[in-house]
Amino acid sequence: MEEGLTWPSERLEVQTAASPGVSRRISVSEFSCHCCYDILVNPTTLNCGHSFCRHCLALWWTSSKKNECPECRGKWEGFPKVNILLRDAIEKLFPDAIEQRKDDIQQNSDASLSLAAFQKYGSDQTSAAPTAGRINPRGGGFFSGVLTALTCVAVVLLGYHWSSRESEDDLLVHKPVAKWTAGEVVHWLGHLGPWTSLYKERFLLERVNGRLLLTLTDEDFSKAPYNVENSSHRKAIMTELERVKMLGVKPPQNLWEYKAVHPGKSLFLLYALKSSPRLTMLYLYLFDYTDVFLPFLHTICPMQDEELEDILAKLLDLKEPAWKQWREFFVKYSFLPYQLIAEFAWDWLEVHYWTSRFIIVNAMLLSVLELFSFWRLWSRRELKTIPHRMWGHFWKVSTQGLLMAIFWPVIPQFVCNCLFYWALYFNPIINIDLVVKEIRRLETQVL
Numbered sequence: 001m002e003e004g005l006t007w008p009s010e011r012l013e014v015q016t017a018a019s020p021g022v023s024r025r026i027s028v029s030e031f032s033c034h035c036c037y038d039i040l041v042n043p044t045t046l047n048c049g050h051s052f053c054r055h056c057l058a059l060w061w062t063s064s065k066k067n068e069c070p071e072c073r074g075k076w077e078g079f080p081k082v083n084i085l086l087r088d089a090i091e092k093l094f095p096d097a098i099e100q101r102k103d104d105i106q107q108n109s110d111a112s113l114s115l116a117a118f119q120k121y122g123s124d125q126t127s128a129a130p131t132a133g134r135i136n137p138r139g140g141g142f143f144s145g146v147l148t149a150l151t152c153v154a155v156v157l158l159g160y161h162w163s164s165r166e167s168e169d170d171l172l173v174h175k176p177v178a179k180w181t182a183g184e185v186v187h188w189l190g191h192l193g194p195w196t197s198l199y200k201e202r203f204l205l206e207r208v209n210g211r212l213l214l215t216l217t218d219e220d221f222s223k224a225p226y227n228v229e230n231s232s233h234r235k236a237i238m239t240e241l242e243r244v245k246m247l248g249v250k251p252p253q254n255l256w257e258y259k260a261v262h263p264g265k266s267l268f269l270l271y272a273l274k275s276s277p278r279l280t281m282l283y284l285y286l287f288d289y290t291d292v293f294l295p296f297l298h299t300i301c302p303m304q305d306e307e308l309e310d311i312l313a314k315l316l317d318l319k320e321p322a323w324k325q326w327r328e329f330f331v332k333y334s335f336l337p338y339q340l341i342a343e344f345a346w347d348w349l350e351v352h353y354w355t356s357r358f359i360i361v362n363a364m365l366l367s368v369l370e371l372f373s374f375w376r377l378w379s380r381r382e383l384k385t386i387p388h389r390m391w392g393h394f395w396k397v398s399t400q401g402l403l404m405a406i407f408w409p410v411i412p413q414f415v416c417n418c419l420f421y422w423a424l425y426f427n428p429i430i431n432i433d434l435v436v437k438e439i440r441r442l443e444t445q446v447l
Helices: 054-064 084-093 095-107 109-128 141-164 182-190 194-198 200-205 210-215 218-222 231-247 255-261 263-275 277-287 289-300 311-315 323-335 337-347 353-379 383-410 413-444
Strands: 011-016 019-027 043-045 051-053
Touching: 043 054, 043 084, 051 054, 054 109, 084 095, 095 109, 182 194, 182 200, 182 210, 194 200, 194 231, 210 231, 218 231, 255 263, 263 277, 263 383, 263 413, 277 289, 277 337, 277 383, 289 323, 289 337, 323 337, 337 353, 353 383, 353 413
Parallel strands: none
Antiparallel strands: 011 019, 043 051
16 A cells, blocks of 8 residues: 555445446445555456456466456456446545556556556457357347348349349440440440530431441531530540440440449459458559559549549540659558548449449448557557568458459359449448447447
């Protein structure tokens, strides 16, 4: 016991904020630790009733590696928690003594290290504990019920989507341009932007099919009967027409068309961006620079004079990025990689109204989960393990990508569609549950 410390009466009547109006008699013996016999700091009461300073209990656990009371050797159940009632009473009665004791503990490196290891052990025990005992016997709880209902609704909506939309094999991204009908030419023209509504009727009246479209020039568009007088509009039409001539089909201009042309690649990118956005963007830079990385970079990091351009103009922009764009990209790439995905989806809100919103919400949730991961490493003093973890993560992602490339030819298309829509629409719901669990763990963690 500290010299000069004056104990109150033999038994005290105290109240806590947790139980206002409810008093409890506490003996003075409950204010002293059974290990150091000094005033308790962060008092932890075991199942047997003995109370210890939390750092004393941590030192005992570190040296003995036993889940038992240092006083009576009785084994404790679960993970010991701080006695909030006793802690409030001690901090109210002996504030100066508590501050002095905390300073002494912080200066003791062995106590600090043992306390961190003890807390890490408790966190691991909590996360590894079976959830069966916590499940509501009537069902899976409120969130499980909501998740089940949302899943059923999503299955119905996706079933309707698959049955009502045109087959992926019938999309213009698969059909040679020479075989396009007049209606399909107008459909292709509409994909260039809302401004094409000025010219759709003229193309229909002239019955411009795919063969005729391939013969048209900039001069033809500027004269009757097409009368595309706006030079920017003619330039946009001719640029896209050149791409059509080069590819022989309509290039993909939205998520569904890209998925139809590259089903395996779209599924790979969807899961890779979710689990490892930095490695995925590096992969795009190294192996898909022109077709994917450049449009991605011009969309999320536009120049000042490009911010009002049409989304298709950014998609077709193949010029090298400026230094200002690279600088903005590297900052976000290093610290907020999921924000890049959210910004890209934001620019496509007019094309994919609900899908873009799902992607934005999921990116926000994944950013929060990543911050929680770094917080755990920092609080456990494991920042030095980051390079080792990054190397292990790199091999894990590489192995998964290799296995997908090997087994992709034998995976049924229906299974791929299920995986694609699950990652796109259901993962945000799962991530909401993960964020809630992390917040609860943070609230209950004893520092």
